[in-house]
């Protein structure tokens with residue numbers, strides 16, 4: 373039976389860069405627990421003769437030719453940006469991190 | 472945080488106490504026309520955010536489709552590295568929040584890389600051969616480019632804000648990861664550099680990437696750890712990024728060994744972290760603490776179906792592999808009849824391609840080799856440029872070699888012609904013409920000079936006529952002087968003897 377702790381919810385929230393209050397930690401832990409339990413029931417049905425699958429459709433090797441297709445203009449790209457500078461998305465500085 | 476030299480352990484002392492372990496991750500951008508999952512162009516240097524679409528921007532509802540050419544390149548790279556090709560594999564989502572990845576995940580491969588378990592053999596400058604195991608080569612996509620603006624230094628820690636250009640986001644990448652490289656001791660930095668060099672040459676031969684480290688199409692992350700000498704359990708490693716040249720690979724590894732040595736000797740612990748290499752100081756500084764792979768919450772990419780390269784397809788791609796660098800070196804050694812040392816000098820000088828092109832342009836292998844490995848290498852060294860960057864082409868060198876072979880130029884004159892080409896005076900024939908360098912091969916002109924010399928030194932002339940052929944040297948010398956060294960001394964000697972025999 374899955375069980376998710378407040379600490380795990382807090383950790384997930386941090387990874388997702390979400391600010392979650394103390395009260396929300398309890399609330400989400402309970403909700404996530406319900407989701408995990410529901411999903412776990414699928415596992416109970418799966419017998420050894422049912423291979424795990426990640427795709428519902430039995431397709432493979434769907435490839436595209438290496439041909440250029442028109443994309444968006446810079447104007448279109450930046451239309452939804454909260455802030456723009458020099459044709460680029462402007463975002464808050466990133467503290468002490470670098471990819 | 473900056474490091475003073477006091478925080479570094481003397482390199483020899485590092486080696487007395489520790490064995491280094493290396494792990495190298497090389498990212499190579501494929502030179503496909505389009506991105507990994509969309510039809511946006513990949514050309515370098517376009518205006519920001521002009522090569523993007525809903526797919527690579529991660530807009531809701533956009534569906535990726537795999538670039539078949541990129542898969543082909545990945546398989547060819549895998550085969551060239553002696554890897555097994557997965558008969559079935561998938562893409563996975565690597566979840567992390569960082570503005571350079573607009574989707575908030577990177578589409579990558581996790582536990583099902585397309586190629587795995589290979590090896591690459593490298594030769595160090597002194598001929599030592601090192602076999603590096605390849606753990607895996609997997610497909611993924613590049614991130615966008617961030618520009619950090621403002622702050623005291625413009626570096627990220629002082630940055631006020633960041634500007635994002637997503638042209639690079641989604642460009643096909645192959646990440647090639649080595650198995651741990653152990654037992655290299657003092658030569659670890661050299662091995663790291665030789666590995667990246669060998670991989671670059673291989674990828675270039677495969678024609679799958681521009682492999683330009685300066686433009687970021689080939690990037691190396693160096694994992695370095697130290698363990699007490701004789702130990703078998705690896706120490707904690709750091710991963711140094713931002714290593715943008717072959718020389719930097721060597722410097723970064725060496726620096727990290729000395730830095731970690733100092734920390735360990737002082738009783739400290741190595742943090743598992745990403746570090747950044749600073750080209751100007753040759754040092755590394757702490758970056759972000761590494762997230763664990765659990766934190767990336769990898770899961771199979773639901774928007775892309777699995778890949779199952781058929782054995783037929785893989786074998787067909789194997790037939791497209793070009794002559795690989797080590798096969799080529801072997802062939803060249805046989806074709807040009809080189810000793811091991813001559814081959815090594817040729818390879819170490821980075822002259823193989825240039826010599827081959829010069830031979831293709833008609834020069835004899837020995838002559839082509841002598842020009843590039845000896846004369847032109849020195850010239851490149853003194854100018855501080857790569858051999859290939861010298862303003863002389865293989866066909867120009869071949870022309871000079873031809874003029875020497877035909878007796879039109881002596882070696883000394885030929886060097887002057889090459890100097891003229893390097894100085895921008897035009898094609899070899901034009902330099903010969905403008906500098907007046909042609910060998911005086913006209914026998915009539917030589918007879919005149921010889922007669923003058925014989926007349927000027929009648930006693931010598933008498934000795935030669937009397938059978939003392941060695942006396943001819945004085946006359947030959949005088950003729951060479953009179954023709955300003957532009958005569959073929961051997962021919963002059965023949966003519967002197969002929970003149971005195973009659």
Ligand SMILES: [Zn+2]
Pocket residue numbers: 443506509510511522523524525526527528641
């Ligand atoms: Zn796109």
